[in-house]
Amino acid sequence: MTAIFPYLNFENTKEALAYYEEVFGATNITRLPVGKDQAVQFNMSPEDADDATMHSQFDIACTTILASDSFGRAEKINNGISLLIDYDVNNEDDAKEVEALYERVKEAVDVEMPLEEQFWGGKMGAFTDKYNVRWMLHGQDYTKIEK
Template structure:
């Protein structure tokens, strides 16, 4: 496995939270706002100006091999944030095969939130909740290995 990272979900205050985390851990966050991704994700052009300014993805290195990540997505898309659903474990497998194997094993008996599919930033991306209620996010960049923040 390439890397495992905590991924936090917020309801509009992601930037404020990461400013706080930066004051504690240091480092320089990299972020993308929803309005910067309109060409990559259908439906984003219909967001309000306020929601377009919210965080679509942010990454703050907090250790040699750990990045604290997050977004305002649950709030922007009306899913709401409550204790218990405000975090995911983000896994970056080393191969497409490992991605499928881990996703299938962790989603068995649980719930597929977003089936594994190709995106503009990853050959394979998906989300599931395991049978214990833990949320998982998978991102295998493969040939699309690039910096999302460029």
Template sequence: MKLNPYLNFDGTCEEAFNFYKKVFQTEFNPFGIMRFGDVPASEEMPPIPEEYRNRIMHVGINLGDQTLMGSDIMPGFGNRPFQIGDNNYVSIHPDSREEADRLFKELSAGGEIEMPMQDQFWGDYFGSFRDQFGTSWMINYNANA
């Protein structure tokens, strides 16, 4: 199982990660930068307002054998209003779909679910929530990882 920090921004994710990339002398992960405007239309995803289409949906940089990940928040996607100091997640990458479900169920008990565990358009099984203690978590299982 891997644990990775996941940082959220209010429209400055690309600027921040270009800065981190320079400081840590690294590059973006092979998948590059995913923008909200790249999200395929579906019943589960609300329409993306034009002013948010260029915001970052997901980006990552490698720091040794660890990954620092991030995104901009998107109004209407279950996010709380952006607040500095309250804008990070712990991203868990379990070794099985069953372990992903167990961790999600147990960690989210008494908390607030943002996105239930479900298959996502990018190919992973993913869910997010804030636990009963106020810690934000992402569970992300990829069968091919």
């Protein structure tokens, strides 16, 4: 199956993972540190390798996100990119999970649009976290949409 996954880069992914776990309630967190043998490839000392992240994965609101350290590349997310978590409001488990995510984070992020009913009939909210990642939450009754 072909798929696209958000793959974020951070200056310190180990620190970012702790943030997403604490603030967003991230689950299923895995992290592959840079091995001591690979440290030189990443322009770091073997002592610093364990704190560097070659690859990681975590789930937020049943959505998988991948991440690694930026290794000298730009660590800011392009302002033209947002992560959209879209859910069917009829799926009680998904709706509860996404709406609980918003309630957990709303005091710790920069809320651009509160998660609430919109003129088109769905729910929408948007916010930016401390790493400049812009998140959009969208809930819709997909049984009412014509195909």
